[in-house]
Amino acid sequence: MSLAVLTSCALVGFKMTSVRVEVHVGKGLPAFSVVGMPDTGVRESRERVRSAILSSGFQFPAARITVNLAPADLPKDSGRFDLPIALGVLAASAQLVTDKAGQQAVPALGSYVFAGELSLTGAVVSIAGSLAIALGVRQQMPGAQLVLPKASASLAAHVPDLTVIPIQTLAQAVDFLCEREQLNAALPSPIRPSTEAMLCMSEVHGQQQARLALELAACGGHSILMSGPPGVGKSMLAQRLPTILPSLEPQQQLEVAVIHQLDTSQSGTVLAIKEQAPFRSPHHSCTVAAMIGGGRRLHPGEVSLAHHGVLFMDEFPEFDRRVLESLREPLETGEVVLARANQRGTFPAKFQLIAAMNPCPCGYYGHKQISCECTPERILRYKTKISGPLLDRIDLHLSLHFESDLRQKEGQSESSESIKARVQRCRQRQYERQGCLNAALQGKALEEHAALQDQSHALLENAMQRWAWSIRTIQRMRKLARTIADQQEMALILPEHVALAMQYREQSALKP
Ligand SMILES: [Zn+2]
Incomplete structure (x- = not known):
């Protein structure tokens, strides 16, 4: 031959x-x-x-x-x-x-x-x-x-x-x-159990409202924006979000490992299949290519490395404007399309965004003891770095404050393990009903599974007029209300669920 x-x-x-x-x-x-x-x-x-x-x-x-x-x-x-x-x-x-x-x-x-x-x-x-x-x-x-x-x-x-x-x-x-040697098929390497088991929600004392918001976000896969002075516990909370997320399904574990294996910055390290959802926290000096991916041989960016997991962006307004805007597409579609000279590649990017920011550049705006040194113009410039369309894509807005009364002593806060069990039940309910998490509901499925009563419609219409909310914001509120109803194991979304969802948006530090 x-x-x-x-x-x-x-x-x-x-x-x-x-x-x-x-x-x-x-x-x-x-x-x-x-x-x-x-x-x-x-x-x-x-x-x-x-x-x-x-x-x-x-x-x-x-x-x-x-x-x-x-x-x-x-x-x-x-x-x-x-x-x-x-x-x-x-x-x-x-x-x-x-x-x-x-x-x-x-x-x-x-x-x-x-x-x-x-x-x-x-x-x-x-x-x-x-x-x-x-x-x-x-x-x-x-x-x-x-x-x-x-x-x-x-x-x-x-x-x-x-x-x-x-x-x-x-x-x-x-x-x-040539059949001179028999070879057995390769056996899978062991799956690495959760390594971040050392972190636990029980280490966060106080901040009850933030803990509830984080659980809500975990249940429905919602993105979250936390605003608060330095040291209030934003990073501490964000790092513990993966500990209340259910373990990844085998197919998800594979998808995550595939993406991480294509990450060129990690070449040389031994990769393992992991049960725990990934947690990524890029620095605010991160470039667009590092955030969404790119390069000559297309490599995944942070949004894809956080697929099926959490993308934590601390100092959110400090990121380059183009980096922030590049998040809009993956937040909406759950994937990024990269086009280079002669190739076009798609990477999945279904991540849960946790953004954290100070209330102003110095960090102490609204603080009781320390006075803020920022001019109103500077504060405005700081806040307007995050565009309206990007803000619309973040479901939960949360303001954190120092708590003077830290009565919640060590050991009294609920552990990640027991919160995770609730999150798992709530997610199960969503998967059984609609095959996806509430945050991913779109179009007809949203109409069908997050149907509202007249009274709820009136609440939202009122908010649209009063706070100039966009249609997208209204839809996000419906998804959030759906999750709140699911947490309470209710088939119908009640006006009180919608009102609670609206509270999470209304307290936004960035509202006009
Ligand atoms: Zn300030």
Whole structure:
């Protein structure tokens, strides 16, 4: 055989696309060329493939070798094509043959998807994005077996209904394909239990109203804006939100791990599948690209790294205006679309936003003992950094104050564990009724599941006129009222639920 065809894959953002690796070994002056818009990584792969083949005890054919990666218009970064190219060279030069009872045959390669980078010694080393690849193979090529470097296989093995074959060396891959060596499918790595178990809501003393608001936000997946002087406990509360969120479902755990594996700033660290919802707290000097993602090889931003978890933005008005505005799309749609020169990728970004801010630049506006040094213009400028449309997308607005009476002594506050049980029940109710959390209700589903009585309508219409609330704000209020009713296990939304929801908006530090 002088032509071999194998299947590999490329990643664009979150999405896997299959790549045909065609290797032709023909007559002519010895040469080795790779075509199909390869980037530097693939060009370097020629040298690795040549060395690995020789180091593994095979012959590197003294012939004209042409490798074509198709389709041609896909970016094909990283060395994950090394393994399929090397196997293709061996197959096309008749070095990949089974020998059963004197009958020589070429093994069937069509049922496998190969991905792995080769070292010069012939070892197969780990690759980036193995989980995204595994998820893509399961969805797009049902029945195919995935051959991966052993170091990347145990994570990929978490994808259900997919066989992952762990390979350590090129020679081992050849022996496996030629049925000279049996290899067991990779087993999933252990799931890491919640590590932030050290944090607990019982450590927050007082702030009863804020605790209730946080529980409400956790129940319905609502975003929240906390305003209060420095040291009042905004960060402390925000950091404890993940501790009252239910553990992630297996599918959610996978999605989170896939995104975190594509985070280039984390490369080199060992990734694990985690039960606990992620918590991200980017600094206010964060750029747009760091917040929503981007880069030459599309990488996820903070909003995607917080997928199924919490995005905490302290000093909210201190973020660059463009960064703040970039949150509008993911807050509305639950995903970000990134377009770069020749690629377009989508990353999921269903996160719960917790924003925190001081009431003014110095932090002491409205404080009883310390006087504020800010001019009214400065305070106005500070507050107007957060645009109306962005504010509309935040359901709960909360003002925190110092409590003079700290009667809630240590050990008297409720623990995260017992709050979490209530949150879980409330979420269960929503999933059973409508298949999503209340914060994600849209259009018809909102009309159907958050129906209001006349009296409630009148309350909201009144507020629209009095406080110039937008339609979007009104819809957010309905969702919030739905969650309050769910907390009380009520099928109907009562006017008192709507009134309570409105209180959470009405006390906004940013109201005009
Ligand atoms: Zn001030």
